[in-house]
Amino acid sequence: NLRSCYLLSLLYLMLPNSDEYICVFAEMCRYPLGMTGGQIQDEDISASSQWSESTAARFGRLDFDNGDGDGAWCPDIMSEPDGLKEYLQVDLRSLHFITLVGTQGRHADGMGNEFAQRYRIKYSRDGSNWVAWHDRKGGQVIEGNRNAYDVVLKDLEPPIIARFVRFMPVTDHSMIVCMRVELYGCEWLDGLMSYSIPDGQQMIYRGLDVYLNDSVYDGASAESLTKGLGQLTDGTWGLDDFLHSHIYGMWPGYDYVGWTNKSFPRGFVEMSFEFDHVRNFTSMKVHCSNMFNRGVRMFRQATCYFKSGSDWEAESVSFKLSMDRVSQRARFVTVPLGDRTASAIRCRFYFSDIWMLFSEVAFQSGSAVYNTSLAPRKHDPTHKVDDSNTRILIGCLVAIIAILMTIIVIILWRQVWQKMLEKASRRMLDDELTARLAVQTQAFSFHHSSLSSEGGSNSNSTYERIFPLCSDYQEPSRLIRKLPEFAQSTENLGPSSSSRPSGSDGAPHYAEADIISLQESSGSNTYSITAVNMNLFTGRDSAMREFPRHKLTFKEKLGEGQFGEVHLCEAEGMQDFLDEDLPIEGSSESPLLVAVKTLREDANKNARNDFLKEIRIMSRLRDPNIVRLLAVCVDTDPLCMITEYMENGDLNQFLCNLRYTKLIGMAIQIASGMKYLSSLNFVHRDLATRNCLVGKNYTIKIADFGMSRNLYRGDYYRIQGRAVLPIRWMSWESILLGKFTMASDVWAFGVTLWEILTLCKEQPYSQLSDEQVIENTGEFFRDQGKQVYLPKPPCCPDGVYSDLMLSCWRRNAKHRPSFQEIHSQLMESQA
Known part of the structure; x- marks a missing residue:
């Protein structure tokens, strides 16, 4: 539906003088x-009254100051609690579909502090019949x-x-x-x-009350609904299952x-x-x-x-629909109207089963053009459409569609060729790797066959396929790796796809207790744990050894996620267990605190x-x-990885x-780690x-513990009950396009630097709701100068803010x- 509306919108943009119908998509x-x-x-802005000429209705424009007036509309008298007397009125000159309103108070460069804490809205389509809006x-x-500025x-x-x-405006007391x-x-x-329709009815389905009424209708309501608009024109189309609704918390059948x-x-x-008018x-x-x-x-x-005039025409248009007995999906049905001219239409819809449910009705039409010198059509005794203009319009539309x-x-065609080239490249890469790894495959075959007989999953491949999509695009699945030196060390592990997102829907996924998350998604065929362990700790990975599990003593739980937990433990003899390139403070006789x-x-x-x-990835990181x-404990369940313990906790809590x-x-330390x-x-x-x-000694190390702690649950935004995203730290292209690159990490670093210089006293964009943060990313995409940036922290030099922070948030990632x-x-x- 969105795609069809988009294509129609393109046609509208190409024909700006056309009155053709365009789909309304509320979002x-x-x-x-x-x-x-x-x-x-x-002249299209009026008001019930004004306090002075400098606060007239024409000054009630949001974010607008032309140097004249006092910067807002103010009524002549104090507003009353019912909010029914004073009003600011806007005439849009034609019908509009209005989805959002914005308000602001009067500050007048610090000279004023008046604003409306609450207000009501009334609207009219003809200027005489007014309707009070309600949710x-x-x-x-x-x-x-809540103030005069925002x-x-x-x-x-x-x-x-x-x-x-x-x-x-509405007030709690006179003000x-x-x-x-x-x-x-x-x-x-x-x-x-x-539109006028019979009132919707109630269905009882398996003991469940399903209300199919038009609950937002703004006309007269009795046994039938007359002279109004409602859910059939709200831009929201019902789901396939009418028991569910697009709107959270509404009753079954609400959309229909x-x-x-x-x-x-x-x-x-x-x-x-x-x-x-006549169309x-x-x-x-x-x-x-x-x-x-x-x-x-x-x-x-x-x-x-x-x-078209005062009487209904005798000639009608009928359309018969072939019944779909296969698919139960909700859909739009197009009824041809035969280029009929009218200012009103009356339609009869015939039942084909017990119930008939509608969620949206829309019309395609153009303004009628009259020519009295030509003979009228049979079905229209007073008007005649100029067919020449219609033919020109149809010809233009046909050309544009072509x-x-x-x-x-x-x-x-390009996509087909890209897929063919990709398959050919994969085959070439597979052949090359197969030839290069023939000797390694033979050496591995004995271990693989013995492990398969013990219950490990069977796999016909002993190397990973490494085939990135392109040089700068990253799938929004997990953290991303393109380590050339990993190719050799990971070839003898089970197959996986480096470009397939984890999860069936391809939505961004954030592991809930990861230290360093991985981009790699799990393939359907993997070796048993024992087989992976054998390959993990041979050859170049020999430094990562199995630590004796009985030497770990539990001290405290640090965090908990969906798939695991993070504990503070004492590791006895860990100093003697480590490599020389990892110096650890303290004597070898005392236990070492580890996470x-x-x-x-x-x-x-x-x-x-x-x-x-x-x-496997973390064992390679040296910075x-x-x-x-x-070290690790993977010989038996539960699987464990042992990391350094940072005694002062995370930076968010440490800053004072x-x-x-x-x-x-x-x-600087965070930038150094990210540079690595x-x-x-x-x-x-x-x-x-x-x-x-x-x-x-203020040593900072980058990890990924944040999401495993309930303390930071408010920093993540859940999308449709699936992906959980830290949207206040994410770049606009990561939120809107699912694109994660080094440049999106740079954006997050700018926010992190802002956190540090504000001593983490407030959340980024704390004045905006999660939905407004997402709306703000749309402003970055449109790039019309309306996007909101994080403000300069009080202790931040102008150069650091303007030259560094703002550069991290540039729209163009490059x-x-x-x-x-x-x-x-x-x-x-610092120097």
Whole structure:
């Protein structure tokens, strides 16, 4: 549905003078309508009263200051608690689909401090009949501003279709208020002013009450609904299963309006539609449920009548629908209207089963053009459509569609060739690796066959396929690796795909207790634990040995995730167990404090494989600012990895009133660690102070413990119950496009540096909700100067903020600095 709306929108952009119908998609119809930009003229802004000429209605423009007036609209008298007397009115000149409103108070460069804490909205389509807006649960009062400066955006759920909109301030007690406002949405090209339908009915399904009424209808409601609009025009299409809703917390059947044939003896439901003027109608689209196993089907026939003047025309248009007895998916049904001219349409929809459910009705039409010198059509005694203009329009549309089809064919053809080339490259790479590893395969065959007979999974391959998609794009699956030196050491492990995202839906995934997460997704065929262990600790990985499990003494649980836990333990004799290149303070006779990450015994096979691959990767990392893997316990369950313990915890909790030089020193260490990871082409994907641990003498080491701790649960945003993302630290392309690169880590470093210099006293973008943070990423994408940046911390020099932080948040990822450049710049600032 979104794709079809997008294509239609392209046609509309190519034909700006066309009145063709464009699909309304509520999530994308969020453009400012002109209070701020000036497209709405002063004469279209009026008010019930004004306190003075300098606070007239024309000054009630959000974020707008032309040097004239006092910077807002203020009514003549103090607002009343009911909020029904004073109003600021905006005339949009035509019908618009309005999804969002914004408000602001009056500050007048520090001379004013008036704002509306709450307000109501009324709207009208004709200027005479006014409707009070209410949310989906009946509430009318909207929470407004808490100060005179900040802009507060509120979604209108449900959205409204209107030409005139009034903002009506509400106060708890008599007080002076001032307002500046903006409306967001898009033009309502349907021209539909109202529809009249029978009231929706109640279904009892297996003891469950399913309410199929039009709960947001804004017209008159009795046994039937008249002269209004509602859920059939709210831009939200019902789900396949009508018992569920797009809107959280609503009752079963909320998205649909439905009727049973038991209440309609004539076998049809009749609906009437009235439009803003006479139009030439091409088709009508009706979104229907089709769950025939519950007695719900699409209509079998639609018969429509037309009215251009005062009387209904005798000639009708009928459309019969072939019944779909296979798919139970909800869908749009297109009813051809034969280019009939009318200002009102009345349609009868005939039942094909017990129930008929609609969630959306839309029309395709163009403005009718009249020519009295030509003979009128039979079905229209007063009007005649100019067929020449219609033919020109149709010809243009056909040409544009042909161009679009050509482009689509070219794109599809390129994708086919890319897949063919990819398969050929894979075959060449496989042949090369097979030849190169023939000797190693023979040497490994004895161990593999013996382990397979003991219950390990059978695999026909003994090397990994390493085939990255491209040089800069990274799949949003796990942390990313492109270590050339790993290719040789990992060839004798089970097969995996380096470009396939983990999880069936390809959504970004963040492991809940990972120290260093991996990009590698688990393949379907893996060796048994014993086989992996044998390969893990032979050859170049011989330094990572099995630590005696009985020498670990539990002291404290540090964190807990979905698949495991992190414990503080004492490791007896660990100093003698370690390599010489890892000096550990303390005597060899006293136990060493270590962090032990364990995998739950009931973890699934994919989690076990990820855990073992994480060990393999971490065993290679050697940098003073990266947490070091000391040893493992993988001979029996639970699987364990033993890492350095940073006694001062994470940086987020450690920061206090430190001097600026100490703070920059910490940032330099983080930049140094990230410089090392970027040299290995690692993408961390969750860089933040919560994932930086503090040791003795302010030593900082990068880890990935943050998500395993309940303390930081508020730093992550759950998308549709699946992916959990640290959106306040993520770049716009990571959130919108799922693209994770070194440049997105640079963005996160800028936020982390901001955390450090604010002493972690507040969350990034603390004044914005999670949804507003995501909306702000859209502003970065559009790049129209409306994006919100994190402010300069009080102790931060101007140069560090403007030259470093802001450069980390540049829209173009290629223009952001590298970690090498960041490290050098921080070293210079410290000097």
